[in-house]
Structures are given as structure tokens and as C-alpha cells.
Amino acid sequence: MPEAAISEQTTGNGVPLRVAVVGAGAFGRNHLRVYRELQQGGYPVELTAVIDPNEAARAAAEAKFDVRGFATIEACMAAARAELKRVDAASVCVPTVHHAACARALMACGIDLLIEKPLAASLADADEIVALAREHGRIVQVGHLERFNPAVRAVRPLLNRPMFFEVHRLSVFTPRSLDVDVVLDLMIHDLDIVTKLVGKPVREVRAVGLPVLSKKVDIANVRLEFGNGCVANFTASRVSTERVRKMRFFQPHQYLSLDFARQDLLMIDVSAAAGMDMAQMAALAEAAAKAGGHPSMGMELRKVPVEAGEPLRLEIEAFLEAVRTRNQPVVTVEDGRAALALALDINASIAEHARRTGL
Secondary structure (H helix, E strand, O other), X not given: OOHHHOOOOOOOOOOOEEEEEEOOOHHHHHHHHHHHHHHHXXXXXXXXXXXXXXXXXXXXXXXXXXXXXXOOHHXXXXXXXHOOOOOOEXXXXXXXXXXHHHHHHHHHOOOEEEEEOOOOOOHHHHHHHHHHHHHHOOOEEEEOHHHHOHHHHHHHHHOOOOOEEEEEEEOOXXXXXXXXXXXXXXXXXHHHHHXXXXXXXXXXXXXXXXXXXXXXXXXXXXXXXXXXXXXXXXXXXXXXXXXXXXXXXXXXXXXXXXXXXXXXXXXXXXXXOOOOOHHHHHHHHHHHHHOOOOOEOOEEEEEOOOOOOOHHHHHHHHHHHHHHHOOOOOOEHHHHHHHHHHHHHHHHHHHHHHHHHOO
């Protein structure tokens, strides 16, 4: 059986898609959990393999998720050929530097991919993944998880030319994802979301960042200006003493405050608050939220209804739907490439600032 025939796309209703997870680390275990939960809940998916060269991690995943383990992609594909069993799709949850190699091997076998963010370690690798997806006709979705956050979904119908963003994503230090800096680790979520909400190209990048506990940048502040004049400020830290994942923005006559962790969305009509600055508006929003979201100071404040859900489950369900229907995924490989390009531009700006200041 030729390698490209290992996956025989099964788009019929009720026919389970057979999926593998590459990588049994923290991200991989979450993907394994969700696939197994979907399968046990009757969703047409079958978790068929976990692939990881680390024997201990692989064995733990095999035992916990009742799945067959393989040390390499090649071993998994050899077993699929020998047993005449297809593999339709896979989650790629390995360190970023290995994304391109995994994507190359899997797409050559006709397998659709959900690749964790960032898409790749370099633009050259990202461009190779884009080209391979087109060459092999594969679905490739990039794991920009916050796109599937219910609060982000709820804000989209409310957009009306947003012009100023303030975004904070702070986390305590962990040894996870130290192969990339804080921009590629944390901030890239918000870069992807804000650029999609604004819908205009970035015109100017100004950034500063510092390594603190690792050899890469652990805390960064970035100012972006877009082609339509919109300005966005981002702060990301993986050495904070608290966890914060919030986005606030102004658009004509409205101020919106989104909490990613709580999946909350508040909207204030600011037409009655002329003269207030953003700090005052933010304090008002927080106070009103604590008071139950009642109008205050003549302004209309309301808590926008948000249907709660686990973003990873929603992301994986969207991926499986794209595989089944052969429709474009919610987060395309081109989206992943664009977010990576912007993150690398920011890193270049951070490096230039460090050079100028002698850091």
C-alpha cells in the first residue's frame, strides 16, 4: 500500500475519523483527553495512536488514555500499512522546532493536521508547511486556542471599528514551552485575535522585552499601529505572580472588556461618558461587574451572554468537522503563518531595542 493511501478520507456521517496525537507532553495529553472524551461521548472519532520518542511519557499516555503507542511516526505508519488501517488526522503537539518535520512526514501519508501554535519555528518552516498542505490537498488547522474561547466568539457580532486595544496575558513561571520566548508562547494568541478583529495590516511595531528566568524573553510590551489608525498595546509575561488574561477595547460609543479565563464579556455605552479616560472606564466596568452589571453614572452597562465551553474541545470539534467536510478550517495555515510573521517582527523590534539600549 503506498504511503499516500494510508488515509482514506471518510466524510460520511457516522463513520469515525481515526486520529493520532504526536507528542505526549502537557499539550499532547490534553488533546488525547479531549479525543477520548469525544469518542466516549459518541462523537464519530476514534483515538488510534499516540506517538512520542520518550518511553516513559508514551507509556503513561498509553495507560491513561487506553491508546496504542509508537516511538516514531514511521513506526505508526508501518503498523497502519501492515494492518490495513487508515489514519485520517493527527494533532501535532511536539516542540515548535519539530513542527515542520512532523508535518512533512504526516502529510506525505495523506493525513490532515491540527498543529499547535506557533505554526513553526521560522518563516521558512511555515512556508514549507503551507506549500505541503497545498501540494497534498490537506486540511491544516493551527492551534490558536483563544479563537474558540466563547467570549471571543460572543464579541464578534458586536464589532464596530475598534480603535484602541489594551491586552494583558500574564502567567506564573513554569518549565513548559521554554523552547520559545513569551511572544511566541503567550502573546501570539492575542496577536492573532486582535489582527483578526481589526482586519487591517500592521503599519508600525514598537516593542521591548527582557529575559528574566530563562534564556529567552520572558516579559514583553508591544505597541502596534494598524493601517486604519487603530492602536493596540500588548503586555505578556510568564514570570508574573498572578494569572491574567484580559482584553479591553474601545470602538465608537462603546467600551468592551473581555476576560478569557472567566469567559466574561462586558459592554458599556460610553456616549454618556465624554471626558473619561480608559483607566476610569475600566475601573467603572470592574465596579459595575462586581455589583451585578447594573447601569451606573448614566451609562448603559450590560453583561453580554456567553455560552460557556472548553476552548480546546471546541477547537478539536471544529478541526474534525473541517476534516469531515473538507471545508476551510476556522484557523487556516495562512492565519498561523501570518501570526508567526508578526511575532517574529516583534522579536526583531525587541532585539533592536536591546541593541540600542545596551541591554
